Amino acid sequence: MERPHVGGCCDASDTTPWDLITLDKALRASWAADTCSPDDLERAGWQPSNPAWGHCDITALIVNDVFGGDLMVGEVHLDGEQHGFHCWNRLPSGVELDLTREQFQRGQTITAARALTRPPGRLRRWEEYLLLRERVIQRLGHLPEPAGGE
Template sequence: MTPWSLIGIDRAFRASWAADTCSPDDVADWQPGNPAWGHCDITSLVVHDLFGGDLMLGDVHHAGEPAGYQWWNRLPSGIELDLTSEQFTDGQTVTGARIVKRPLGPLPRRWNEYLLLRDRVATHLGSLPPRPTAPQASRG
């Protein structure tokens, strides 16, 4: 296995995000100039596949109004990693961070997009760890 670099992981995701993996709620606003848009949920799951840790969820606000949700990762070291935070270019804020458990088995929504993103990332990084079959215990 070839060692990964942080830059390589970032590039793998950037090269893998596309309109066909974007959330259906966000696809109308997706564009190549902001490829992270609409990808936080499945990106955080693939990062979780790579490193474990906790899945984090927060509330997005724009101009003081609710504007959706943001997913990111807390790695086992405690470092929080959000590969899609750059999608917010219009003053959005994220509040109310909380740990959520990974669903068992196939996701109730966006399973095909998750698998497609995971496969594309693997094309760039090489073999990935197996997908979790049960949620990992949370530290918090």
Template sequence: MAVLTLTQLEQAVRAGWGVDTCAPEDVPDWHAGNPARGQCGVTALVVHDLLGGDLMCGEVRVDGVRTDHHWWNRLSGGLEVDLTREQFGPEEIVTAGAVVVRPPTINRLLDEYELLRSRVLAVLRDSAPDPGGPV
């Protein structure tokens, strides 16, 4: 089995983002110049599927008022991986995160999650070395 690097995973995730994988409340703010906008929840779930670890959640605050939640991952060795951090403007402050237990079923953003997951897996499958190829 091929080893998956964080760089490969990040490239696959970024290739999978689109307005159709964005959280519905963030669609008005999503654009090609900020493709990470609204992708944190589904991205964190896909990374969790592939690498395990913990799901992390913090609050997004503007002028001290909570406006949203932000999701990312903490791997088993303690490394925090946040592939969508750049979505926020300078006025949006993300608080420290807390570990959140993954629910047994995904009710919110299920279609967006499944679409992103299928795209990421396709990119990873297509970029895997040919096992019968040269050594």
């Protein structure tokens, strides 16, 4: 007797397998000056030689869209002074993942790490987030809807 087909989350025809390496490559190919944080752009400009600069928040949000988990934030310090904040992800497995850590090339340290609840609705850098998402979608085909979206 033939078993009926049951669709759902485990049906390979209904899902797109996103893996971390593919997402990482798509994000890295999508970073640019127009998606860099305006604060970081003002502080040090954006250069193709350091493409992760100023992209931690919106990169962490896109990783969160795809894999879930927690958003992490810490203070950035250089020479004993705070120079803003840095965001990364803690995946549901508990593994912490920071796809933009290499942006810190002058000896900055990250302190006071804490988990954040993703804010609902529009984000502070909504336009840059949407632009980066669109570039990643152009490379991957599509992404899950933003968690807590508009």
